[in-house]
Amino acid sequence: MKMSDVAKMANVSPATVSRVLSNPDLVSKQTRDKVLEVIDKVNYQPHIVARQFRTKVTKTILAVVPDITSDFFSEVLRGIEHVAINEGYQVILGDTEHSLERESDYVNLLLQKQVDGMVLLTAKLEKERLEELAEHFPIVLACEYIDGLNVPTVSIDNISAARKATEHLIHLGHKQIAHICGPMNVILSRDRLRGFRQAMMSHDLDVDPSFIQEGGLTIESGYNQMTKLLALETPPTGVFVYNDEMAMGAIKAVKESGLQVPEDIAIVGFDNLKMSMVIEPHLTSIDQPKYDIGQKAMNLLVQMINKEQIKKRSFVMKDELIIRDSCGGKARSTMPPKASL
Amino acid sequence: MKMSDVAKMANVSPATVSRVLSNPDLVSKQTRDKVLEVIDKVNYQPHIVARQFRTKVTKTILAVVPDITSDFFSEVLRGIEHVAINEGYQVILGDTEHSLERESDYVNLLLQKQVDGMVLLTAKLEKERLEELAEHFPIVLACEYIDGLNVPTVSIDNISAARKATEHLIHLGHKQIAHICGPMNVILSRDRLRGFRQAMMSHDLDVDPSFIQEGGLTIESGYNQMTKLLALETPPTGVFVYNDEMAMGAIKAVKESGLQVPEDIAIVGFDNLKMSMVIEPHLTSIDQPKYDIGQKAMNLLVQMINKEQIKKRSFVMKDELIIRDSCGGKARSTMPPKASL
DNA sequence: AGAATAAATGTAATCGCTTTCGGTGCTGGT
DNA sequence: ACCAGCACCGAAAGCGATTACATTTATTCT
Known part of the structure; x- marks a missing residue:
């Protein structure tokens, strides 16, 4: 028919x-x-494909995520999907599992005109490649970014957020503070490390090189790096962990060593995942507006697809330190029926 | 060009x-x-769209999930995506957020020939509608199912798994056993309830009507239903909870009431999410082979797209009771470096 | 009323690829 | 020397919609 x-x-x-x-x-x-x-x-x-062919618009976009399995990214994905639906777009899912090659493969969908645009939640591609692509196709970057890249980017200010997290520990009186950081080849890890260093420095606190432990992004990795920290002659009394998942592993490690959080070791995480409300103790963490990031990114993308001019290059969303129990100094939180998790 | x-x-x-x-x-x-x-x-x-138009094959499929934010579904999505990549398919993501209307909307992509097939991880659609669709398009159902539906389905045996979980509690000596179940309008909830009842009955145990509490699917819901159970004159000593997320809420509730898990109340969950290894106490849970389910479903879909005949209607994967700490009766588990989470 | 304008509809080209069908030239068998 | 068979390649149709342009019909204005 x-x-x-x-x-x-x-x-x-x-x-x-x-x-x-x-x-x-x-x-x-x-x-x-x-x-x-x-x-x-x-x-x-x-027959939609016939229409797509004739009009050269597919009304579908590509969302490239580094890990679909992560609570963090699935939230921003949801933000993306919501505006996609509103604007009549389909979204093709590209899960790279942190692989550069997979990321590169997905980008081909642009060249082949299978999608009208792309939002990247990971940026392993070379700056030049990305810039070249962005000249020809609508692209927006979210969460991650690349320095000096001329592509609209939405994220939080990771440096200041990390500083804020670290200073929370400092204000609580900690002086021996460690940082379990993410992989150094991703810029967010470097940023959070930098924020950590800035905070320490501006309060005249030394950072022992062995107090910086580079990990992967998993619970296990948090566990492993924390046990290294615990094995030190004088372990830290506070640690800022790259993200909540790793923080969970870290907490697990200190509990198993017979110590307690926050009494013996205070821990602050990053991302404010759902889990952080259910782990014991409830995790103090930096909240990123995940859903809003997704929404904003997708909104920008449809603007670009519609050839609207975008004045700014960089959109920084506001983060927030959520204080719960993992650093002490505050009453335990309970869960009211409609708790905001 | x-x-x-x-x-x-x-x-x-x-x-x-x-x-x-x-x-x-x-x-x-x-x-x-x-x-x-x-x-x-x-x-x-x-120009891929031109090719799609000419050949009438899009090499893309639709994955409809009820909640992209859930750890459970993102795992099966990954299974789907992996075989999709291998077979040269793109996957369009359809997150329904449990809405029938959204599910119905996504199904239109089939009618409009935008996709070559669809795997449904939710089945709110009417049986007749789905059957009608399945006559014309490759469809496979995973996780959920519909009774007597003539569409290839891959899932575990929820009834026997629920029975297994309940019997675990029974074998541990519990007699006052409650069940916090999922929404009764989804068949999996009914199945797990049925398994629960079967186990109780076959061990000559009564089930007090107030020991069956219907919840939503969230942590909060688990929390709320558990507090109801705790408010009973004689609360249960063991409870089988519909899924791990709700179980976390339940654990939270008993802890906050001043009681302990598993000493005062034993809890068993379902799904074996990553989180269940990190919550205190570590959760005893039924493991579903999420990734394998996704893989199997997508493999079947590809076969159907290729017009290969599929002999069986129903593919049941094997589940497993993972015994950890939330029911007592076993030493606490630790996390070795390469723990299988 | 008749011309000028506007509104409604039809005609036909076109998007970029795949594929059927037929032609050309070569090989080898007799 | 002839033909069958084969490997290779080109011509052209056609997938199902959109849209520029032409044409018809309705409306308005003088």
Whole structure:
């Protein structure tokens, strides 16, 4: 059943059918109703791929995420999807699992015109490659970023957030503070490390090189790095951990060593995942507006697709330190029926 | 830059270029190399939508999930995506957030020929509608199912798994056993409830109606239902909870009431999420092979797309009771460096 | 009323690829 | 020397929609 069939049945030309479908005001109410009736009767569905082919717009975008399994990214994905639905876009999921190659493969969908644009939640690609791509296709970066890259980017200020987290520990009186950081080849890890260092420095606190432990991004990795820290002659009394998942591993490690959080060791995480409300003790963490980041990024992308000019390059969303129990100094929180998790 | 341009530059016909791209053996090595050289030189990328239009195959499938934010579904999504990549498929993500309407909307992508097939991780649609669709399009159901539906389905046996979980409690000596169940309008909830009842009955144990509490699917919901149970004159000594997320809420509730898990109340969950290894106490839970379910489902879908006959209707994967600490009766587990989480 | 303008519809080209069908030239068998 | 068979390649149709342009019909204005 194609459009010309419908046209025949309604005694009009295919053009008219096309118009009632995508430009109804151009056709008189009478014939519009007639056509609609036929469409309804035969249950006609336009062949979207034919339309995409003809119009060169696919109404689908690509979302490239480093790890679909992570609570963090699935939240921003949801933000993306919501505005996608509102704007009539489909989203193709590209889970790279942190692989540069996979990221590179997905980017091909742009070149092949399978998608109208792309939001990248990871940025392992070379700056030049990305810049070149961005000249030809709508692209927005979210969460991660690349220095000096001329592509709209939405994220939080990781440096200041890390500083804030570290200073929380400092204000609580800690002096022996360690940092379990993420992989140094991702810029966010370097930023958070930098924020940590800035905070320490501005309070005249030394940072022992062995107090900086580079980890992966998993619970296990947090566990492992924490046990290294615990094995030190004088372990830290506070540690700022790259993200909540690793922080959970870290907490597990200190508990198993017979020590307590926060009494013996205070811990602050990053990302404010759902889990941080349920682990014992409840995790003090930096909240990123994950959903909003996704929304903002997707909104920017559709603006770009619509050729609207975007004045700013960088959109920084506001983060917030959520103080719970893992650093002490505050009453334990309970969970009211409608707790904001 | 289109195929005919490449053809001109290589002094061949467009047909030949097409052939070197998708049927290389049909063209002599000599001209093939010549064409390849031109393609490489001008960096030609075929217009995939044109190909999709012409061939009527999109090489993309639709994955409809009820909640992209859930650890459970993101794992099976990963399984799906892995075989999708292997088989050259893109996957469009459809997050319904448990809404029937959204589910129904996504199904339209099939009718409009935007995708070659669909795997459903939720089944709110009417049986008749789904059956009708399945006659015309490749569809496979995973995780959820519909009774008597003639559509390939991959899942675990929820009834026997629930029975197993409940019997674990029974064997530990519990007699006052409650069940916090999922929403009764989803079949999995009914199945797990049925398994619970079967186990109780076969051990001549009564189930007090107030020991069955229907919840939503969230941590809060688990928390709320558990507090109801705790408020009873004689609270249960063991409870089987619909899933791990709700179980976390439940654990939180008993802790806050001043009681302990498992000393005062034993809890067993379902799904074996990553989190269950990090919560205190570590959660005893039924493991579903999430990744395998996704893989299997997608493999079946590919077979169907390729018109291969599928003999079986129902593929049941094997689940496993993972015994940890939330029911007592076993030493606390630690986390070795390469723990299988 | 008739011309000028506006509204509604139809005609036909077109998007970029794949594929059927037929032609050309070569090989080898007799 | 002839023909069958084969490997290779080109011509052209066609996938199903959109849209520029042409044409017809309705409306308004003088």
